Amino acid sequence: MKKLTAILMSCALITCAFASCGSDDDSSSSSKSTTTSAxxxxxxxxxxxxxxxSEKASKTSAxxxxxxxxKAASTEATTKAGSSSSxxxxxxxxxxxxxxxxxxxxxxxxxxxxxxxxxxxGSVYLDSSSIVRFDGDKLMMSSTAITADKYTYDNxxxxxxxxxxxxxxxxxxxxxxxxxxGTYTVTGGKFYDQFKTNYANTDAYEFxxxxxxxxxxxxxxxxxxxxxxxxxxxxxKGASLFNNKSLKYTLDGDKLTFTVGSLKQELTKQS
Numbered sequence: 001m002k003k004l005t006a007i008l009m010s011c012a013l014i015t016c017a018f019a020s021c022g023s024d025d026d027s028s029s030s031s032k033s034t035t036t037s038a039x040x041x042x043x044x045x046x047x048x049x050x051x052x053x054s055e056k057a058s059k060t061s062a063x064x065x066x067x068x069x070x071k072a073a074s075t076e077a078t079t080k081a082g083s084s085s086s087x088x089x090x091x092x093x094x095x096x097x098x099x100x101x102x103x104x105x106x107x108x109x110x111x112x113x114x115x116x117x118x119x120x121x122g123s124v125y126l127d128s129s130s131i132v133r134f135d136g137d138k139l140m141m142s143s144t145a146i147t148a149d150k151y152t153y154d155n156x157x158x159x160x161x162x163x164x165x166x167x168x169x170x171x172x173x174x175x176x177x178x179x180x181x182g183t184y185t186v187t188g189g190k191f192y193d194q195f196k197t198n199y200a201n202t203d204a205y206e207f208x209x210x211x212x213x214x215x216x217x218x219x220x221x222x223x224x225x226x227x228x229x230x231x232x233x234x235x236x237k238g239a240s241l242f243n244n245k246s247l248k249y250t251l252d253g254d255k256l257t258f259t260v261g262s263l264k265q266e267l268t269k270q271s
Contacts, residue, residue, distance in 0.1 A: 093120075093227055094227055094228065094229045095118060095120055095227070095228060096228040096229060096230045097118075098230075098251050099116050099228045099233070099249070099251065099256065100116050100117065100118055101115070101116065101269055101270070101271055102114070102115045102125075102269070102270040102271050103115075103116075103256050103267035103268065103269055103270065104267060104268055104270050105265060105266060105267040105268070107265050107266060107267075108263075108265050110265075111126070111127045112124065112125045112126040112127055112217075113125045113267075113270060114267070116226065116228070117222075120225050120226060120227070120236075121202065121204060121222045121224070121225055121226075122222070122223070122224045122225065122226050122235075123219065123220060123221045123222060123223060124199075124219075124220040124223055124224075125217055125218070125219050125220075126217065126218045126219075126220075127215075127216075127217060128209075128216045128217060128218045129214060129215045129216050129217075130142070131216075132191075132209075132216060133211055133214060133215070133216040134180040134181060134211050134216075135214070137180065139151060139160060139168075146160060150162065153180065155177050156171055156172035156177040156182075157170075157171050157172075158170050158171070158172070158180075158184065159189075160189070161189075165190065166188060166189040166190065167189045167190050167191055168186070168188075168189040168190070168191040168192070169186070169187050169188035169189045169192070170184035170185060170186045170187060170209060171184060171185055171187060172184050173185050173208075180211065181211050181212055181213065182210075182211065183208060183209075183210045183211075184208060184209045184210075184211075185206060185207070185208055186207040186208065186209050192207060195207060195218075195220065199220045199223040202222050202223065202224065202225060202237060204221070204222035205220075205221065205222050205223055206219075206221040206222060207219070207220060207221070208221055224236075224237065225237045228249070231248060231249070232246050232247070232248060232249070233246060233247055233248075233249045233258070234246040247259060247260045248260070254268055254269040255267070255268060255269075256268075256269065
């Protein structure tokens with residue numbers, strides 16, 4: 001139980017990178033370090049007799065570190081950007097056609113992509129291959145193998161409950177129901193709850209999990225709304241670390257660069 005909880009914490013901490021272009025290098029390093037620490041903890045063997053107290057300590061430590069990292073990132077972003085919804089100089093409601101599409105990056109602790117849609121919604125896609133995936137009939141959470149007798153899978157419905165606690169419930173929306181690989185909508189469990197507070201802030205929000213062989217991707221669909229006027233990008237609603245914050249951006253062919261103060265994040269267009 002302790003190992004699974006630590007893995008879930010690391011999943012949540014990874015998403016802090018969504019606002020990493022609004023934090024300084026130290027905040028980014030802190031987030032990466034904490035994620036690594038949580039994953040390492042998840043891989044350690046523990047004595048069953050001390051599991052309950054270890055789990056409590058793991059949760060407390062991860063939650064405290066996450067809260068500190070989030071506060072530092074948010075404060076630094078506000079200070080460097082020098083703008084909130086009340087002072088940002090951007091044209092509200094405007095959508096820059098050139099920013100539309102999917103943009104990927106591995107900079108500043110973020111391994112994934114952002115998608116900007118014409119209707120003003122946006123999505124975040126995170127590479128989760130090292131954290132959760134399927135291996136044959138096993139659910140792999142980091143290096144922990146969950147065998148088929150520990151979960152239920154019936155005609156596309158997947159449920160993993162351990163010791164009375166639901167960790168993951170999801171339903172397949174794309175793919176062959178005869179195999180585990182495919183695209184799922186995550187509907188419940190601790191895995192879902194780790195993201196709900198920070199990302200389920202739009203009416204169209206959906207959490208999808210895509211698995212293909214040894215690769216997996218967490219898709220936070222329609223998790224924010226935005227405006228972009230050709231110079232300024234403002235996240236109007238969505239990911240809580242970035243609500244009502246604006247940043248500068250420039251476009252050069254298939255390259256998109258976000259700028260906050262002296263910090264830059266470069267992305268490459270995928271589609």
